[in-house]
Amino acid sequence: MRQTYRTVYEGGQGILTEKKSRFLADVRPVSSEEEALAFIEEMKKKYWDARHNCYAYTVGSNREYTRCSDDGEPSGTAGRPMLDVLLGEDLYNTAVVVTRYFGGVLLGTGGLVRAYSGAVQEGLKASKLITKIRGNLLRIDTDYTDLGKIQYLAGENGLAVLDTEYSDKVVMHILVSLDDEARIRKALTEATGGRAVAEKEKETWFAVIDGRTEMFEG
Numbered sequence: 384m385r386q387t388y389r390t391v392y393e394g395g396q397g398i399l400t401e402k403k404s405r406f407l408a409d410v411r412p413v414s415s416e417e418e419a420l421a422f423i424e425e426m427k428k429k430y431w432d433a434r435h436n437c438y439a440y441t442v443g444s445n446r447e448y449t450r451c452s453d454d455g456e457p458s459g460t461a462g463r464p465m466l467d468v469l470l471g472e473d474l475y476n477t478a479v480v481v482t483r484y485f486g487g488v489l490l491g492t493g494g495l496v497r498a499y500s501g502a503v504q505e506g507l508k509a510s511k512l513i514t515k516i517r518g519n520l521l522r523i524d525t526d527y528t529d530l531g532k533i534q535y536l537a538g539e540n541g542l543a544v545l546d547t548e549y550s551d552k553v554v555m556h557i558l559v560s561l562d563d564e565a566r567i568r569k570a571l572t573e574a575t576g577g578r579a580v581a582e583k584e585k586e587t588w589f590a591v592i593d594g595r596t597e598m599f600e601g
Contacts, residue, residue: 385444385517386562388475392513392592397505401498403486408506410479413440416448419478426480433482437499439466440478456483460495468503474512479503513590515599518560520545520587523571525553525579532574540567543589543596558589558596 394411409426413419419440427436439451439462451462461481469477481502490498525533530553537544537557548554559567571579588599 386560387514387516388444389473389512389514390476391474391507391510392590393511395506395509395511397502397507397509399498399502399505400486401494401501402488402490404488404490404498405484405486406498406502407482407484408479408502409482410477410503410506410510413442413476413478416440416442416450418442419448419450422478423480426482430482434485435461435483436480437461437465437483438478438480439463439469439503441466441469441474442476442478444475446475456495456499457492460492461499464496464500465503468500468507472507472512474507479506481506511592513592515588515590516560517588518558518586519564520584520598521557521559521564521581522584523555523557523579523581525555525575527553529575529579533571533579536567536570536574540570542567543591545596556584558587558598 391410391412394409397408399406411422413422419442423438430436435454435456437452437454437456442448449466451466453461465479465481469479481499523533533555543558544555545558546556568581571581589596590599
């Protein structure tokens with residue numbers, strides 16, 4: 384199973400104009416193929432008066448559902464170039480619809496490929512992309528003597544401390560990636576002489592967004 388993957392946190396819209404034709408690229412995060420198809424239908428209804436609503440999406444941890452459509456454009460000039468941008472950016476669980484309003488000038492095969500690819504790139508620029516990391520939320524029980532050591536360990540390794548409870552002891556809730564967990568546990572034991580105890584609370588996905596750490600279901 385993948386330990387990290389890149390995806391869209393917030394979708395956006397990019398606009399590209401080529402020889403009077405306007406290309407509107409709407410990007411959205413999706414968690415299932417049904418959600419991707421619903422998004423495509425939504426865009427087709429919204430832009431019902433457009434000549435083409437081409438799309439591409441890739442869904443699943445192993446890209447089990449990866450599809451694209453030229454929607455009436457010459458074969459291979461829209462959907463596949465759009466999908467190639469998503470794959471080239473190593474994105475997962477992402478869908479994009481590019482709507483074309485024809486400007487009266489034919490673009491040719493190469494022009495269409497460049498326009499649809501460029502529109503998707505503009506759409507991604509207008510979106511917020513994140514990297515989700517698979518990890519565990521750990522509960523660390525410690526006394527006040529070792530608190531500073533654990534705080535230093537967390538800061539040195541860039542760990543997210545979600546919450547700290549103070550009573551007769553200290554309880555810290557820290558996110559650790561699966562790749563780093565064994566090393567962090569060893570460092571914790573060495574730093575506190577085995578006095579601090581770390582227990583797994585739950586497995587989760589997380590990402591750093593605008594300087595803050597957020598947890599996700601998947």
